[in-house]
Amino acid sequence: MRYLHHLVLSISTCVILLKTTSIPCFAAEKIIFRYGVFEESLPVADLRKYAQKGEVSSSLQFVLKFFSLSEQKEFHQALQVKMPLELAALDKLLNTELAKENLSVVSQGIARRDSAGVQALNAAVILGANSQEGLGIISFLEAYPSQRLVINIPAVLKIASKLNIFSNEIPPKDNLSSTSLWQISVQYQEFVTEGKEFSACLFGDSVTAELGKTLGKGTFNFALDGLSGISLVEQLKLLIPNKIKCEKAVIAIGGNDAWYGLSDTLFANKLQESISLVQKLGSHQIFLIPAFYSTVAASVDPRISATNYRVKQINKVMNQVAVKNQIPFEISEVESLNQNDALKDNFSSEDGAHLNNQGINIYRQALLKILGK
16 A cells, blocks of 8 residues: 555546555445444435535434533544645555554444454555545545444554643643644654754644644744643654755734643643754744733633633733843734633534634734745
8 A cells, every 4th residue: 555645646536546456436424333232324415515514414413412511522623624735745654553553443443344453544545635625534534445334342442542642631731742633743753854944933832733734835834732841842842853955933822721720830831841852943033923812711621721811811911021032022913813811602512622613814914924924
């Protein structure tokens, strides 16, 4: 499967799969949730309609009733995520021992009649990434080479525990660098940016990650979900040996630091270390973006975010670090998103801790203005 994506560009997918694997050439039409002797099917087309139009079929309604309202919102939001990935870097990633090991573990949660589970996942990732919309849950499913994708629920729960996907801690702790998902994400970044020079680099958490590649050619977005000062330091330590150059850099963290319960001292130390590491990337200009507030409703729910009072304290510490290092703290550029130290409801996503499309556009314009200085 190593060079599958090269072949995808020149000949039909079905011919490739028939020649390179023993996997039947189908796209997944149904997801089958299996729990012991019980099964429930969900057409993939229903998921796409739900993602695009919010329409809930009877089959999807049966599945959603096992979710709380907040979990339903998170699920709908997850369906919107589409990652434009570079196939050459993805090819390298899928051939690392880390990726192979994780695909092998994940394949144990999918019931198949053959032993081609890993190859099937590999193909779905590559073909999904090669789709027009990029890799997402739906493009992955539509590229999975079987008409039925049978998910063994008990096995999946064990896998999630093994891969540290779910945390029962409220609020959670920053253990990102020890998780497989984080390690794979950073390794992909290493492959795709090795030896390259960028006019600007973004380092931040999920709010900045939502911008994707929308800041133009020459800018690379290194932001990762859940990032705090602790995991940013670890990310930078892995990126620096790859001889990446960033003329300008934006550091946009703090919200998760507040949520994870980092002390002012620890946050200040990690932010200072991050600035020093970013300078090793050749950045002549570094801009700090304040931690993002949540809506009033979200800020009182420890399952979603830190309190806005704590975010405000974190921003004071960030401002002190900025003054010490004589670098801009660009609070005025994003202030229009907030009101009375809280994210405005009309700029908030469904969970109250992220930006909706309008909010993302305001943040994008603010960054373009900052980077133009």
